[in-house]
Amino acid sequence: MAQVATNDHMETSTGIDNKKLLMWLFLASDCLFFGSFIAAYLLYRGRSLVGPYPADLYDIPFTSVSAFVLLMSSVTMVLALAAVQRGNIRNLRIWLFATAILGTLFIAGQAYEFTEFYHEGLTLSTNLFGTTFFVLTGFHGAHVTLGVFILLSLFIVSLRGGIQQKDSHTIELAGLYWHFVDIVWIVIFTLVYLIQP
């Protein structure tokens, strides 16, 4: 990678920046976290004793749009990183903000979806589907929310001149996290929404 020695004032043994290594390890660990929730969902799929069932509730076109929004936010995240690496702080701000907005849109979509399901009679305690669905997608939503929070913090810091070209690794770390959350959603969308038994 481009930046070896960063603000840690030292070369690392592997040549990988400490914080970047930390982020990769965290994401690896987080895979097991989502993997366990997804496993619980798949194990209980089709075993709910009472409705409503997934087929009654899923609005695939709507969720596809919100998935597309989240995918697009990965593109804007890439543009933000490219901007800061070129030293274009104005564009960095634009793309960071755009990413945060797209993330917020996704969360809004999820909030809408949860509300709809709730009105259709699905709660956390209705059946196994309600339990596993809300908890899995809810934890993903919490990850996205945290990501939006980080993006907005970076945006505010950048407005105050706190991020320069040399700080691009910070944006890169936020980007790693953001792309990961995005990929997890692709997996969830495929396994939970698209593939029906």
Place this chain on the structure above:
Amino acid sequence: MASIAAPKRSPLSEALKGVRHAASDYGSIWSWIATVDHKRIGVLYGVSAFIFFVVGGIEALLLRVQLSQPDANILDPDAFNRLFTMHGTTMVFLVIMPMSSAFFNLMVPLMIGARDVAFPRLNAFSYWTFLAGAIFLNASFFTGDILNGELGAPDGGWFGYAPLNLPEFTGGHGMDFWMLGLQMFGIASLAGGFNFIVTILNMRAPGMTLFRMPVFVWMTLVTSFLVIFAMPVIAVALFELTFDRLFEANFFSAEAGGNPLLWQHMFWLFGHPEVYILILPAFGIISEILPTFSRKPLFGYAFVVFSGVAIGFMSWGVWVHHMYTTGLGTVANSAFGVTTILIAVPTGVKIFNWMGTLWGGSIRFRAPLMFAVGTVAMFTIGGLSGVMHSMVPSDFQQQDSYFVVAHFHYVLFGGAIFALFGGIYYWFPKFTGKLMNEPLGHLNFWLMLLGFNLTFFPMHVSGLLGMPRRIYTYNGEMGWDLWNLMSSVGAFFIAASVLVFLVNFFYSLRRGKESGPDPWDARTLEWSIPSPPPEYNFKEIPTVNSRDHFWSTKYHEDETGHVVPILAGGAVETAEPEPEPAEDDAHGHGIHLPSPSYMPLIASIGFPVVATGLIYDYALVPVGFALILIGFFGWAMEPATEEE
């Protein structure tokens, strides 16, 4: 968490500067609270873990008193259930894991030639979150009507099997404290795991290649990887339980069509790697002690390292051996029976290599060596009974009997605790500059060995005579009384040995003989610097040329092939006690130490506040989250190292 490069002089950082100043006064209590020094955090971890060792030990003594004779009435079943739940949880999560963390913190940076861990503040956060969780969990005792003898602690077992862990069967708040407390230990362990992987991979001194690292560092690395992959699994199980208990979800409810075995699969998918999280650090410790006291390098370094890595991988494929009797079927039982048998192979390799290390050595019978050899012997017995457990048909008789209790105490007490005591005796001089008293050390060892075997060996017999675990009493006709009485007497010998240790510890702290930097004529880098080590560890970062680099600066082979001391030149960085270098001196070497910080502590305090809020009053939840956010924000904004 991404850190944010702060603008140079924000008002916040200016305001915090004054607070930080108090923390820089080395020696004040504030300097301990705000410390980010890996050695101090190690000490904090060790002292806390030892306090909980005493707590968990007292719980065990109460259990043993109740079981010392049939139909005893010292504890009622409710208190008994809560005490054994707390005993198990305490010993696993509040004693062995943090005690291992203490050694990771104290030793890893010194052994790889680093000035600190990769993320000193994350390290402090790990400790405070652990302590917050530990206090939170133990606070549950007081949620019952304790004056009338009703404890409020969790009562579902340390394994918390579903659906017994649901509110309709375990009422009160005990299990809530348990699941939320465990969640905090998970966060603490994860933070530590990430930190040590990055430290070991990235912070090694020049020339310290992976295959020159001491075995203890290797075992720390493997353990840390197990932690970061196992902890998320238990975190998910605990989250699911939290939703079931507090928000009426159905993860483990058979009535809604759920499968209670889901809990067991997740618990043991975490739980078996966890077993190796507990024992691998111990293997690392004795892999340091045995070579030092036999004055030989570790026999078959590569085999020991690779068998440790192999154990790490294989530990993911054996969890069903905790579930043979749950009716998963012949195919699952056969497959996991065979993988479980095979995990004994890399473990056996280690035992034989340790014997090979001692063979041909010049063995000095010091307390650390006694404990290390004791570990090898006792762990062998525990490992062999483990092989017996892997045999599915006979395990149908042994599962949930006292035979299992005997087995895992041989592994976790005879293995892990003995090794941890050995580690304390071994490294005590490094951190205090004093030697521990040898006669008391030997008394400690022999009392503990005797008490340990007297307590746990008879449990093999009571188990085979059909005594199930977790029963608060038994009938006199069962033929278990003699064996239980022996166990109960033995438990008090163990208690006596711990008292001897405490006496030795405090006596040696005050009156111990000066140790000098290298009292054991040891082999690894930590002994090349003064005892206790200066705040910055190494004045000059060493360049490493070989495994056992420090030894090679002290000894070489003469023309006849004999190993002789290198007489000229001091091998140790300071041959005579050197005056503490002034701050300027340290800066002269370009040493930038991380600044003390209160932020990790603030973030950590947030967790028990959130947890208390979830149990009693949701209004506290946002307060706790606010604390966590403030902590992390302050952390991201404050400068990592002292400004010049």
Place this chain on the structure above:
Amino acid sequence: MKRPFTGFPPRLRRLIPAFILVGLLALFLSGCDTDTPQNTFDTKGEVAKKQADIFFLAMWPAIAVMILVLGGLVVIMLRFRETDPQHIPPQVHGNTRLELAWTIAPAILLLAIGIPMVATIYDLGREPSEDAFRVDVIAQRFSWEFQYPEYTDEDGTPLSVFDQEGFHIPAGREVAFYLESVDVIHSFWLPKLGGKLDIVPGQTRVLWLRADEPGSFSGQCAEFCGLNHADMRMTVIAQPQAELDAWAAEMLQ
């Protein structure tokens, strides 16, 4: 450097591990001999016998290895104890052939005991035979209920029996226990007849056992199930089929 303190007279010290080892082994083996109600070695049925056989199959090699390792440690400690503090032994780093040997040899030994183990898993893991006597066991905190589908009253309701009335099964005939739980996980265990099987709520488990001779067998719940788990005991009486039928007829009155 001063000679290290040794703590105990050398002659006594070197014998301590041997004393402990021999003493404990003797105790251990004597324990297996006693005639107590839940002794897993005092086997009274096919399942328990085969499980005990597997236990001994693993135990004897385990004891051999234990003596090898612990004895080896004692010998090494005595033979290589420090005599001259100045002496530095040769710095041997390992021996690949030796290490390969002690990797491969245990692997072979373990696989050798693994083969009969798998065979026994399949042997005992079979479905109960056609003519097995069926008993439905309902576990609940903290008691057992046996229902006998073979014995019904005039309405077709099966005979139901609780602890205090005594549980009866036929001797010399395979018994298929259909295990169900109404609350939490329990574990059905009659040590002299065979190993335990967990009872998971919402699922039915089948365990077959056979009592070779008439007799009385003690058992208890083996999975922690809450407050009075220790009191969840049972006594099962095996008797010839004719006596069992008579008992059932009387119970149905």
